[in-house]
Amino acid sequence: MHNSNNHLHANFNNDFNPIDNDFGVAEGSLEERYEGAGMCYSEDGQTFLDLFDADEFAEYRNENLFYPFTSKEEWEIADFLLHSPLSMAAIDMFLKLPLIQKLHLSFSNARELRSRAEMLPSRPSWKCQIIPSTHPTKYPIRLFWRDPIECLESLFSNPLFHDKLDFIPRRVYSTAAHLVRVYSEWMTGDAAWEMQTRFPRGATVLGTILSSDKTNITTMTGARLAHPLLLGLANICMHTHTKLSSKAFLLTALLPIPKYLYPHQQMQGVLEDRLIHECLSIVLKPLMKAAEVGIMMSDPVGNIRHCFTPLAAYIINTPEAAMLACFEALHHWHKEFFDHDCQWCLVAVGASELNFWFSILQLVTGYHHFAGRILKLKQVTGRGHHDIQHYIIGLISGAAPCRFVIAIHALMEVQYLAQSPAPDDDLLESIDQALLTFHQNKDIIMTLGARMGAKKPIENWHIPKLEFLQSITSGTRNICRHLDRDEKLRRFAIATTLKSHPTYHDPNDMPGDVPEEEDEGAINCDEQEQDDLRTALLEEMNQTRVTMNYFSKARQIVAARDGAISYPPRTFIAGGTAIHLNYNPSHTGVSIDDVATNFNILGLHIALSEFLLRDGIQEEGC
Incomplete structure (x- = not known):
């Protein structure tokens, strides 16, 4: 058997000889790979387009x-x-x-x-199930769900993920001496390696990610609430499944939150929690069975694999008791900063003072400018929290006590380090050290009375989001939303785009077999074009905001004009700095004297005179 994890292509060969050791280590290699994992047993599986054609x-x-x-x-x-x-x-x-x-x-x-x-064409399909209850409710309890195995198969066979899937657990090191581990994708963590040891040789471990949150699903029929349960695949590379536009998470169930006709509020909460567990047992039963005995599935190119579906992570909202082996950065890290760190700073420095400083910050291209001040922000998203973090340390330095700045800086350090795409052992130790620094200095926050409640200071550290920071490093080592119609439209768009492309060839229409003398390692041009098309389609559907590279733009301008640039240039490089002048200034109607005073540019008059003089000379030369 030949298995290529990078491109998911495999040729079945009955002459495969098992290797005795648990993992393969090439001399001088930077990684150890779990030998015998993720094998392909046939190439006769159904692909995404096969299912589309079977509609x-x-x-x-x-x-x-x-x-x-x-x-x-x-x-x-x-x-x-x-x-x-x-x-x-x-x-x-x-x-x-x-x-x-x-x-x-x-x-x-x-x-x-x-x-x-x-x-x-649609797959998987939704079903509705009435959940009986011995306690009266305002409406019947309806569980909307679809088979999680079908959802997982849909993700696993998605052609857009053909080169974004990882099947082989591995230990990656920063040097050939194997002294420092590097953690990036889920398959580089200890959890994936340890899971692989529990399953038969050749098994493919599909790490299942579950995610739920309490949300309002409709305001049209009594503002009913539900926990949407999302299912994802940890094998999909991190850069892809962290993008919402990749649709790497499928809505698998809407876990009901009924209105119990029970007089005691606390008992209603208990009944709701029990119902959630009951519904999870129903929805996840097929997944638990596959985790125990395995199931044969087809990957994006039709290779059949013996798959096991253990739970890799369960992402849930803070009030829902616990988070298992995972930490959700957007919801917890940025929210923790805005709800706590930022509020402490407002108290320690003074709300009006800090608010004013934000409003007079110099406008910098690529950074959010808070001209309206941060206290007036409404419906702040994680992006807004992230933008405020860019400035907070610089603004409080020198205004707040030194130990307070150190404590806030330590928390910021944790959040930035934890977002590394490939953390190693050294980085994880730095995160632990930053957390230790915070705990060594956090008493100053209490001393200043910065931890405020609605009316008075709070004298405890019972902050769940802050407590979850303690699990970043352990969680990193273990593992390094949406409804039916939208999914149908997306799948149909993928299929029709692939099939209508000039390079598409239906495998069933290919005449004859491949000649025996053809080199197995040769690259099939049609197959390569198909791969390029799928990759390009994924990139097109995952369009995100691109940061402008002004260094590159300035060089392109110079190259296009053979070095002769009209004066003055709008985009140019000065030493190690790329400068891009806005067409419309951020401040208008300001006198030169005011600009020179406000921005402390004492030689502005002279510089402008020289510029105008040189500009006049340039025009005369033209």
């Missing part, structure tokens, strides 16, 4: 790939409308516009549009 309406797509829509253009209109925030009434009004009616669309209202969307 009940597949025969209609032989002539019209975009059925039940009449054309690619009609599908694009439907996809836009179904993803838009427009109500059904607004869509009806849009479709009745004379210009739109001239398009002769196959649907004339929102109801018909949605009925066509329901005809798109």
Whole structure:
């Protein structure tokens, strides 16, 4: 058997000889790989496109790939409308516009549009189950869920993840002497390695990630609440599954939170917790069975693997009792900073003073500018918390007691170090040391009365989000949302894009077998183009905000003009600094005297005179 973990291609060979040791170590290598893990047993599995072609309406797509829509253009209109925030009434009004009616669309209202969307290939499907209760509730208890194994198979066979999956546990080191471990992907942690030892040789460990949070799912029918349960795959590379646009987490269940008709509030909480556990037992039963005995699954290229599905992480909201082997940075780290660290700073320095300092910060390209001051911020997201963190230490330094600054700086150090994409043992020790520094200096926060409640100071450190910081390093070593229609639209877009591309070839239409004398290691050009298409499609669907590289832009300007740049240049390099001048200034109507005084530029008058003089000379030369 030949197994290539990087590209997921494998050739089945009955002459495979087992190796006796538990892991393979090449001399001088920077990593140890668990030998015999993630084997492929056949290439006859069903791929994403195989399932797409097995749909009940597949025969209609032989002539019209975009059925039940009449054309690619009609599908694009439907996809836009179904993803838009427009109500059904607004869509009806849009479709009745004379210009739109001239398009002769196959649907004339929102109801018909949605009925066509329901005809798109879908997998897995949703089901509803009534949960009986011995205690009266305002409404029947309904559990909406879908098979977690089908959800996991959907993630596992997604063609967009064809080169983003990792199947082999490994120990990575910073040097060939194997002294310092490096932790990046889940497969580089001890948890994946230890899990692999529990399963038969050749098994593929699919680390399952579960995530839930209490959220309001509708305000239309009594503001009912539910815990959405999301399922993810730890084998997907971190850079991909941390992007929301990658859709690397599937909504697997809506765990009900009923309104119990019970007089005691505390008892209602107990009943809700018991119901959540009951529903989790129902939903996760197939997953637990697969973790025990395994299940055969197909990867993105159709290789069949013997898969086991142990729980790698369970991400839950703080009030829900515990977090198992995982720490969710966006919700906990940034929220902990804004709810606690930032509030302590406001008390220690003075709210009005710190607020004023934020408002007069120099505007820097790429950084958020708080012109309206931070006390006026509403509905602050994790991005806003992160933006405030950029400035907080610099603003409180010299204004707050030294030990207070040290304590806040230590917490900031923990948060920044913990976001490293490839932490090693040295970095984890630095995180522990930063936490120790905070604890050694945190008493100053109490002394200043900075830990404030609604009306008076709080004299304890019962802060769950702060306590969870203690589990960062241990959690890192163990492991280093969304509904049906959206998923159908996304899967349909993926399939039609792949199949309509000129380089797509249906494997079932390929004539003959590969000649025996063909080199097994040779790269198939069609196969490589298919891989490139899937990779490009994933990158296109995961578009994110790009940071402008002004060094590169300045060099491109110079190269394009053969060094002759019109004066004055708007983007240029001065020594080790790239400078980009805004077309529209951030401050207007300001006198030169005020600018020179406010920004302490004593030679501004002289510099401007020289600039204008040189600019006049340049114009005369033209």
